[in-house]
Amino acid sequence: MTGPFNDVERSIFTAKEVLSEDYQPDQILERxxxxxxxxxxxxxxxxxxxxxxxxxxxxxxxxxxxxxxxxxxxxxxxxxxxxxxxxxxxxxxxxxxxxxxxxxxxxxxxxxxxxxxxxxxxxxxxxxxxxxxxxxxxxxxxxxxxxxxxxxxxxxxxxxxxxxxxxxxxxxxxxxxxxxxxxxxxxxxxxxxxxxxxxxxxxxxxxFSPYDASELRAILADRVDRAFVDGVCDDSAVARAAAIAAKDRGNARQAIDLLRVGGEVAKKRGDDGVNDSHIVEAQDLVQRGRLRNRIRDQTQHAQLLLETLAYLEGRGETPARSKTIKTRYERVADSHAVDPLTTLKSIQNHLSDLHMLGFLQRTDRNRGESGGRYYEYGLDLDPEIVLDIRDEIETERDR
Missing domain, CATH: 3.40.50.300 (P-loop containing nucleotide triphosphate hydrolases)
Structure with missing residues (x-):
């Protein structure tokens, strides 16, 4: 009797776990x-x-x-x-x-x-x-x-x-x-x-400073030797994954994920090896997945503020001052049956943290003696993706 997994073979990967987030290497490179x-x-x-x-x-x-x-x-x-x-x-x-x-x-x-x-x-x-x-x-x-x-x-x-x-x-x-x-x-x-x-x-x-492309290539080359069948992963794939991650945040985890997902794309297509085209296709999948994890890692109120900024961004109402964000945030919190933060200072602290983490853009405004100095915030992400992820999180909570 045949089943859906009878024809599954290793083909590309020999030790895929080497590309997993919980893998702890015996030797730390580039640090x-x-x-x-x-x-x-x-x-x-x-x-x-x-x-x-x-x-x-x-x-x-x-x-x-x-x-x-x-x-x-x-x-x-x-x-x-x-x-x-x-x-x-x-x-x-x-x-x-x-x-x-x-x-x-x-x-x-x-x-x-x-x-x-x-x-x-x-x-x-x-x-x-x-x-x-x-x-x-x-x-x-x-x-x-x-x-x-x-x-x-x-x-x-x-x-x-x-x-x-x-x-x-x-x-x-x-x-x-x-x-x-x-x-x-x-x-x-x-x-x-x-x-x-x-x-x-x-x-x-x-x-710990961000990795540059050269450091990421060294890290990826080591993982390739362990994770893939010899010769199936092109140098072009390693170079592309390192370049994408270095240009974004210098994040080794992102670079490794690009290799893993690129390998999965190649395997799904039935291709014999992994090249830079597979990495390019993997880029969107990885970015969305990593953004989902990053948003999940935030506190509930930080997530609600991201959702708030996504709504404001979608309506063309950003950059916005913290007072404006607080008013809309209170409505978002109410829609999820969550008691909102009550002080403007607490909102501003969360906005500052989200800016530091790369979720938000912040513009320093100085209106002189009459208008004073203040910050305006805008979302530094695709608002539709943020709202989709927030919807996924809330749906999982309700189950």
Whole structure:
């Protein structure tokens, strides 16, 4: 009996997983300077000293998370060989959509002894959660690095970054040491922290710049060797994928996705190899898919503001001032049965973040003494695609 999958063969791909988002390479290419900075910031751990706090900045797809995983694995291996180093624990959390309480609760439950009851989801305060966290750190002992990915998405991040870095110095923990690693897509994240938090952190800062076309070609060539059958992926395909990604945001993830989708296009057509024409066809598919993921990663109110700007853009009413955007945003929020943000300042903060992330264009207007100075915003995306994606997200929520 024949079935729909009987004639499916590998043909082009040998290890397609190498092109997936969760693939962690054994070697990190084109990030030697960042790795060297990271190494200097981490080396105190090898001598049993209190770890330094570290903040990583850069847009999505620039290798921040991959480099961090690589460095943590290497540090664990080296610490195990060093007589002066404490036992090393690494805790990785994504802060998107989380609260300080939920983040601390997750850490507590990760540290609790086997068979212990989980820390409750509700009914206790954030202070209670921190108290239990400190008790579990000291019960375990050793050195703990807590990696907070997308830390800029965390509500009340000042509380978290004020508590953990000073926990040992003020006596909350005595038998353990804690270091914080924050990963942020927002280059201005530190500017929004309170002065006392900035003084407490005393962190090393590592900034990840966009890849250029040459760096992306090197990364892609390595993935091609692993992912595709020998000789099926033309150099022209690698060059085109690298050029497209470099011109856009210098994003390695985008370049790798172009190769993967280009391979899928070639396979679907029945072609024997992947060339630059397949990459060109893949470009629209990848851009739409990545935009969908980027919009999904935003908070609910940020998504509603993007939807608002898409409506205004479609009606030719942009660029628009934040007051105008707020009025329309309130109607959009009401249409989704969501309580809107109530202050103009909160709207302006979200608009500023969306501009920084590349979703919006911002124009600085100066009308002199009579008109004052203000910003106007417009959508830097196709409004129809934004509205389609928002409709998909809301439809999934309603299921």
């Amino acid at each position: 030697d300077e960042e790795i060297d900075e990271y190494r200097h910031a981490l080396e105190d751990v090898l001598f049993g000293r209190t770890p330094q706090n570290i903040m990583l900045y850069g847009r999505a797809g620039l290798g921040k998370t991959a480099v961090t995983k690589y460095m943590m694995d290497a540090l664990r291996d080296e610490a195990a060989k060093r007589p002066d180093a404490d036992e090393l624990f690494v805790h990785e959390l994504n802060c998107n959509g989380q609260t300080v309480y939920s983040v601390v609760r997750t850490l507590v439950n990760e540290l609790l002894p086997e068979g212990a009851s989980e820390f409750p989801k509700r009914g206790l305060s954030t202070a209670d959660a921190f108290e239990e966290l400190y008790a579990q750190f000291d019960r375990r002992g050793g050195t703990h690095f807590v990696v907070f990915d997308e830390i800029d998405h965390l509500d009340d991040v000042d509380t978290l970054l004020y508590e953990l870095p000073r926990a040992r110095s003020i006596g909350h923990i005595t038998n353990s040491k804690v270091g914080v690693i924050g990963i942020s897509n927002n280059y201005t994240f530190r500017q929004g922290l309170s002065p006392k938090v900035k003084d407490t952190l005393m962190e090393a800062e590592i900034s």
